[in-house]
Amino acid sequence: MNKKIAIVSPVYNDWDSYFQLVNEIKNCHSGLDVMIDMFAIDDGSDEVRDVPEGGHFSEGNITRLEVLHLIHNMGHQRAIAIGLSEVFQREHYDAVVVMDADGEDRPEDVFKLIQAFLEDPNRIVVAQRTKRSEGWLFRRLYALYKLLFRGLVGTRVDFGNFCILPSFALERLAFDSNTWNHLAAAIIRSNLPFRRIQTERGVRYSDRTKMSLEPYVIHGLSAMSVFSDRVFVRIMIVFALLAFLAFCGIIAVIWIRLFTDLAIPGWATSTVGILLLIAFQALLFLGIASFTLLYQRTSPSLIPARDAPKYIRSRKILFSNDGA
16 A cells, blocks of 8 residues: 655745755655655745746656745744644645755655655654764864753754654644754654664755854754753753852851951952852842743743644645646
């Protein structure tokens, strides 16, 4: 029995790359008995091109090519969340693949993910890149970020968006507010079972990249936001410990001043003043972190399955041989 697979890809002003991706997926001879519907999530592009001349897919695995036009630019992760919610609403897919359209997620690896899913349909399969090809500075900053993330969160995110989600996992993530911010982090936070497979980074269809340092920083903070309660608790522990050590230092200074001859005139007053200032600031930040965490726990969340449809302006089928 054919498996029905959806492929969701966010696209922003890079339609040449997307249609090249579609053609390469069509031309991959996977030998897998699957039908593929492809969904391009138009993340507020300036213009959307139609299927290029000669772009016919009837001889491949692709049975449908559809574009979802968003009302405005939502950002990479939220475009993915909207696409996943749309696929979930269709209710007839065995699994959904999430991949970028720039060529770094290789078309041949799509079928590696699908094969791994067919072998074990009870787990998410994520693609873990064996090596990175970015510059020296980026790799050093990324290593620093991973160290900071591990310290604040207590876990690591060592894979990206490229993955395949079985239908049961799609349903869970479609109702998970964390999916709005960071898919990979939401997978880890959800405690859904997943496995990693090794893949290589592909070559970008276009030499230029649209991401500067700022989007990378936002992307990293978005991953942390999924674990914000853990981050706040760890920050609270640090500030509580700092306040405790400051008060211990004040007691030690007073004891030295009153019961020993080691104190230098004027030293005790200055030291106690500095320690009191440190203790006050630590308690202040502790209170701010506590109330921020409480506010976060009580504030309403965006649920992709519920809220995503209102961000879709229109849908357009570019190709279909499934009778639609």
